[in-house]
Amino acid sequence: MTQTRARADAGNPLAGFKVGREPYFRAIGNEVELYEAAYRTRMPVMLKGPTGCGKTRFVEHMAWKLNRPLITISCHEDMTASDLVGRYLLDAGGTVWHDGPLTLAVRHGAICYLDEIVEARQDTTVVIHSLTDDRRMLPLEKKNEVVQAHPDFQIVISYNPGYQSVLKDLKESTKQRFGAIGFSYPSPEIEAEIVMREAGVDRRAADTLVCIAKRSRNLKGQGLDEGASTRMLINAGLLIAGGIPIAEACQVAMVVPITDDPDLRDALTGAIAACI
Ligand SMILES: Nc1ncnc2c1ncn2[C@@H]1O[C@H](COP(=O)(O)OP(=O)(O)OP(=O)(O)O)[C@@H](O)[C@H]1O
Numbered sequence: 001m002t003q004t005r006a007r008a009d010a011g012n013p014l015a016g017f018k019v020g021r022e023p024y025f026r027a028i029g030n031e032v033e034l035y036e037a038a039y040r041t042r043m044p045v046m047l048k049g050p051t052g053c054g055k056t057r058f059v060e061h062m063a064w065k066l067n068r069p070l071i072t073i074s075c076h077e078d079m080t081a082s083d084l085v086g087r088y089l090l091d092a093g094g095t096v097w098h099d100g101p102l103t104l105a106v107r108h109g110a111i112c113y114l115d116e117i118v119e120a121r122q123d124t125t126v127v128i129h130s131l132t133d134d135r136r137m138l139p140l141e142k143k144n145e146v147v148q149a150h151p152d153f154q155i156v157i158s159y160n161p162g163y164q165s166v167l168k169d170l171k172e173s174t175k176q177r178f179g180a181i182g183f184s185y186p187s188p189e190i191e192a193e194i195v196m197r198e199a200g201v202d203r204r205a206a207d208t209l210v211c212i213a214k215r216s217r218n219l220k221g222q223g224l225d226e227g228a229s230t231r232m233l234i235n236a237g238l239l240i241a242g243g244i245p246i247a248e249a250c251q252v253a254m255v256v257p258i259t260d261d262p263d264l265r266d267a268l269t270g271a272i273a274a275c276i
């Protein structure tokens with residue numbers, strides 16, 4: 001980094017949030033074009049799809065492509081509105097306001113990605129309401145300030161459909177503020193390409209893993225909540241690339257983590273044997 005660049009970055013609160021190198025993302029449909037169109041109008045976007053199908057990778061790739069900093073917030077049950085917007089903290093000089101990650105993104109123009117938003121309590125999630133309608137502003141009640149969103153600011157959330165309980169779902173008034181892009185597991189051809197690239201295995205091993213995944217996904221609803229994700233295939237691939245025999249790698253990465261049921265484990269082991 002040049003000295004001039006380092007000096008410029010020193011004053012930029014979002015310097016640490018730039019996505020440096022292009023994150024590899026293999027498009028499955030027109031999700032890139034859809035996202036670009038949504039970003040042009042700064043429409044809040046919901047990425048909807050099962051676990052491990054590429055939602056997080058996609059948002060990283062898009063932030064890189066659009067040259068915007070990306071602030072990711074992993075939502076959880078104990079998260080409070082202050083964790084998002086900020087709080088006064090005591091230091092040597094007295095109490096000083098510290099912007100939370102959401103405020104930082106709003107003020108300086110980042111893409112703010114709220115990962116697993118349904119994990120947050122609904123009274124926390126409502127703080128994004130004034131940002132996700134035409135007002136595009138964030139009231140900091142404790143600080144008596146209203147922050148108007150930077151023109152580049154956009155909010156993105158991820159949502160795994162089907163995992164919600166009555167207690168854990170988005171309010172209708174939250175859902176209806178977003179445009180949604182649906183994600184699912186790719187076609188066998190594309191999924192094998194992703195596994196080869198991410199795990200460093202050859203075509204034959206990748207095809208075998210994809211074949212096992214297909215069978216595993218067929219068991220969804222018959223005891224399995226979800227079949228093996230692309231992430232699981234990559235984990236199995238990484239073990240194979242590290243010298244572990246394929247059957248064992250699949251047990252470790254694709255069978256044992258998803259079920260404790262002996263019958264289902266047998267069924268999955270049978271699927272592995274059939275594909276190898
Ligand atoms: N289309 C894709 N292009 C490139 N890599 C992909 C793609 N889909 C999945 N992957 C790979 O699968 C892994 C898991 O994807 P990712 O972490 O984005 O899943 P996710 O949908 O965010 O899951 P979760 O809901 O559990 O957070 C990534 O690290 C990446 O290696």
Ligand SMILES: [Mg+2]
Nearest residue numbers: 055056115158
């Ligand atoms: Mg994710």
